[in-house]
Every structure is written in C-alpha cells, then in structure tokens.
Amino acid sequence: MLEKRERNSFADRVPLRELFIGFLKVSLCGFGGGLVWARRVVVEQKQWMDEQEFAETLTLCQLMPGPNIVGITVCVGTKMRGGVGAIGAVAGFILLPWTIGLAVGGVVLQHAEIAMLQNILGGLSAAAAGLLIGTGLRLLMPHRRRRTALLFAGLAFIGMAFTGLPLPIVLIVLAPVSIAAVGLERARA
Amino acid sequence: MNSSSASLVLAGHLAVLSSVSFGGFPTVLPDVHSFAVARGWMTDQEFANFFAVSQVTPGPNMILMMSFIGLKVGGIPGAIASALATFGPPCAMYYLSYRLWDRFRDMPWQRIARSGLVPLTIGLVIAGGYVMARSSAVGWQSVAITAAAAAAMLGTRLNPPWILAAGGALGGLGFL
Numbered sequence: 371m372l373e374k375r376e377r378n379s380f381a382d383r384v385p386l387r388e389l390f391i392g393f394l395k396v397s398l399c400g401f402g403g404g405l406v407w408a409r410r411v412v413v414e415q416k417q418w419m420d421e422q423e424f425a426e427t428l429t430l431c432q433l434m435p436g437p438n439i440v441g442i443t444v445c446v447g448t449k450m451r452g453g454v455g456a457i458g459a460v461a462g463f464i465l466l467p468w469t470i471g472l473a474v475g476g477v478v479l480q481h482a483e484i485a486m487l488q489n490i491l492g493g494l495s496a497a498a499a500g501l502l503i504g505t506g507l508r509l510l511m512p513h514r515r516r517r518t519a520l521l522f523a524g525l526a527f528i529g530m531a532f533t534g535l536p537l538p539i540v541l542i543v544l545a546p547v548s549i550a551a552v553g554l555e556r557a558r559a
Numbered sequence: 560m561n562s563s564s565a566s567l568v569l570a571g572h573l574a575v576l577s578s579v580s581f582g583g584f585p586t587v588l589p590d591v592h593s594f595a596v597a598r599g600w601m602t603d604q605e606f607a608n609f610f611a612v613s614q615v616t617p618g619p620n621m622i623l624m625m626s627f628i629g630l631k632v633g634g635i636p637g638a639i640a641s642a643l644a645t646f647g648p649p650c651a652m653y654y655l656s657y658r659l660w661d662r663f664r665d666m667p668w669q670r671i672a673r674s675g676l677v678p679l680t681i682g683l684v685i686a687g688g689y690v691m692a693r694s695s696a697v698g699w700q701s702v703a704i705t706a707a708a709a710a711a712m713l714g715t716r717l718n719p720p721w722i723l724a725a726g727g728a729l730g731g732l733g734f735l
Contacts, residue, residue, distance in 0.1 A: 397618045399720055404619075405684065406712070406719050426673045429680040430660055435580045436649020437621050444653040449661070456654055464646065467618025472626055472638060475612045479627070486731060492697060493704060493730020494615050497723045500705040502688030504712025509681045519678040526682025531689045541679065549675030556671060 384418070384450045390462035392416055393443050397467040404439040406505045418446055425509050433541065439463075518555065522548040565600070566633030566640050573625055573644035580649070591628070600632050622646050700735050 392411050399407045405428075412418050419427065424442075431441030440463065447459030481487070513519040522544060529540040572594055576587045592606055601609075606628075613624035622645045629641025663669050692705040708722050729735070 399718075400617055410719070422677070425677045425680055427657075428684075429673070429676040430656065431653065432680060432683065434649065434652055434656055435578055436653065437580075437619065437646065440619065440622075440646050440649060441653040444650055445657045448654060448657050453654065456650070460646070460650060464619055464622065464642075468623060468626065468642060471613075471616040471618050471623045472630065475616050475623065475627060476630065478612050479608055489733065489735060490727045490731040491615055492701065492735050494723055494727040495691065496696070496701040496704040496730070496735075497708040497726025499688050499692035500708025500710075500726075501712050501719055501722060502691060503685055503705070504688075504709040506681055506685035506688060507709070507713050509684065510678075513678060513681070516678075519674075521678075522675075523678040523682035523685070526679040527686045527689070528682075530683050530686035531693075540683075544679055545676060548679055549672050552675040553671050 384455075386451060386454065386458040388416075389447055389450060389455055389459045392418075393447075393459045393462035394466060396439070396443070397463045400439070405442075406501045408439055408442050409505055409509070412442070412446055418450060421509065421512055518548075518551045522551070562633040562637065565598075566629060566637035569595070569600075569629060569632050569637065570640035570644040573641055574648055577645050578648045578652070591625070595628055595632075601628070605631065619646070697735055700729075704729060704734075 392415075396404050396407045396411050409424060413421055413424050427442060427445045428438065431438045431445065434441060440460065443459045443463045444456045447456035449455075451458065478487075510520075510523060513523070526540065526544055529535060529544065533540075573591070576590060580587045588610070595601055596603060596606060609624050609627040609631075613620045613627065616623055622642050625641040625645045626638040629637035629639070631637075633640070660669075688709070692702070696702055696705075704726050708726060711717050711722050712719070
C-alpha cells in the first residue's frame with residue numbers, strides 16, 4: 371500500500387504536457403516501428419519505467435489485440451497520470467503525426483512509381499529491421515546470465531521466425547512452460 | 560453504395576478486426592486486403608502502395624495505412640472514421656487490462672508470471688526484426704545494412720533516425 375502511494379505521488383509530478391510531447395517524439399521518430407524510440411524515450415530519457423518494467427509492459431501489450439506501440443503509450447500514460455494521462459499520451463502519439471502523415475503520404479502516393487523512391491524505401495527498411503534486432507538484444511542484456519531466460523527467448527524467436535505459426539499460438543504454448551520454469555527455480559532457491 | 564455508408568461499413572469492419580488483432584495489426588492485413596479489393600474500392604497496386612508509404616512514414620503506421628484506405632473510400636471523414644476504428648477499441652482494452660495488471664503487481668504469482676513472460680517478449684522482438692530483414696533482403700548488401708544498423712544500435716548511442724537515414728541514403732545511391 372505504502373509503495374503504491376509513493377509511486378502515485380511521484381507520478382503526480384509528471385505534467386500532461388510532458389506525456390504528450392514524449393509520445394509525440396516517439397511517434398515522429400519512429401520510422402519503421404516505434405518500439406525503438408518508445409524504449410529510448412520511456413526508459414533512457416524520461417525514466418518513466420526501468421528496462422524490466424518496460425519489457426513486462428510490452429509483454430502485456432503483446433497479449434492484447436491492437437498496435438503494440440499504442441498499448442505502450444496507453445500503459446505509460448495510465449501509470450503516470452491515470453485515464454487522463456492515457457488520453458494525453460495517445461493524443462501526443464496520434465494527433466499531429468497522423469495529420470502530417472495523411473497529408474504528406476497522400477502526395478507521395480501520387481508519385482509512387484519512381485524507381486529512385488523504391489531504392490530509398492529498400493535501404494530504409496533494411497536499416498529499420500537492424501534497429502529492431504538491436505533493440506531486442508539490448509532488452510536481453512539484463513538477462514544474459516539467466517540460462518532459462520536465454521532459452522525461452524531463443525524458443526520464442528524460433529517459434530515466430532521459422533515455424534509460420536500465429537503469435538497467439540506461440541505464446542499459448544511457450545508462456546505456461548516459461549512461467550512454470552521460473553516458478554520451479556524460485557521454489558528451489 | 561455512396562461514400563459515407565461505405566465509410567461506415569469499412570469502419571465497422573476495422574473496429575471488429577482491431578478488437579481481435581492479437582499479435583499486432585499486420586496480422587489482419589490479408590483480411591483488410593480482400594475486404595477492400597473485393598468490393599472494388601481499390602486495386603491491388605493501390606493497396607500495396609498504401610502499405611509501402613505507411614511503413615516509412617513516422618508515427619502510427621498501421622493507423623495511417625487504414626486511414627489511406629478510408630481516405631480513398633470516403634474522403635477525409637472516411638479517413639477519420641478508419642483511424643478511430645483502428646485504435647479506439649484496443650485503447651480501451653489496454654487501459655482496462657493495465658489497471659488490472661497494476662492492481663496485482665505485488666502478488667508473488669504475478670512476479671513469477673512476469674519473469675517468465677519477459678524472455679518470450681524479447682525473443683519476439685528479435686524475431687520481428689529478423690522477419691523484416693528477411694522480407695527486405697535483396698542480396699548481401701541489404702543484409703550488411705541490417706547487420707550494421709543492429710551493431711550501431713547495440714554498440715553506440717547514435718540516434719536511430721541517423722542510422723535509418725544512412726540506410727535510406729545507401730539505397731538511394733544504388734548500393735542495393
């Protein structure tokens with residue numbers, strides 16, 4: 371109870387403006403997937419969550435339907451300022467970038483056939499993929515000495531990258547086993 | 560069908576899809592594709608272009624892609640309806656589930672569940688990067704760009720947009 375109150379009184383100090391601007395930044399910088407920037411802003415710059423809590427929140431969002439980054443936005447906003455915080459963070463994430471994207475994208479779409487444009491898009495997507503891999507490896511760093519964690523991260527990777535199974539199936543199979551493994555470890559320790 | 564009732568049909572369909580889009584919105588793309596193209600709202604080529612442009616636009620990619628479809632079907636009101644249908648229902652669910660999750664945060668069972676789930680998430684993030692790399696690989700050059708970007712992300716504090724810009728520039732200069 372006490373811990374909860376402390377968390378809330380800390381949270382009261384984060385102005386809505388800052389949530390709005392923080393997630394506006396996540397949104398505008400998030401070429402090819404916002405996860406990279408969500409981690410950078412939430413964990414490194416604003417320290418609204420630590421590495422562990424961020425990864426846990428991401429897990430919760432992956433278990434739910436919808437765009438995962440929007441989920442992170444809602445969860446961080448809720449943690450810091452409740453329902454109002456969630457609305458402020460989501461507004462920051464969507465409002466301006468959506469308006470600009472619709473306007474600029476509409477113009478680009480009228481010129482989609484240009485070859486040079488295709489080449490640039492190819493280079494961008496290759497780099498974006500690398501950023502995602504790098505972000506995942508960074509999230510893995512705090513767990514690098516836990517052998518079961520490495521094992522289950524590896525299994526989830528293989529399950530998603532090579533089997534062609536849908537994500538819910540991969541999670542339904544692996545999650546109980548992974549949780550049971552942690553439970554056993556704790557019981558033994 | 561006039562454009563405003565078509566917009567409503569589209570938004571209703573998107574609201575249902577967004578409520579069941581476990582694993583993120585890309586998993587329901589095939590469904591949206593057949594729904595929109597079969598009704599003659601757009602061609603295959605237009606649909607593919609919407610996807611490509613929304614992927615390299617900063618911001619909420621999938622919301623934007625659905626809005627391009629809505630824009631095509633019913634103009635600006637159609638775009639707004641599509642956007643709301645895509646992010647509204649999931650937002651309500653995220654909010655409620657985070658509240659529940661947070662209330663039981665200090666329970667021992669939840670700590671165990673969290674430590675069990677985190678490695679899976681990390682594996683899935685890396686898999687997402689790998690699948691994207693595989694689909695954008697056109698030769699050793701694109702693999703090299705991906706590897707260099709991953710190394711830069713891991714080993715330096717370089718801002719991600721610079722890494723992306725470098726990738727885009729290499730592509731534009733004909734490296735790929």
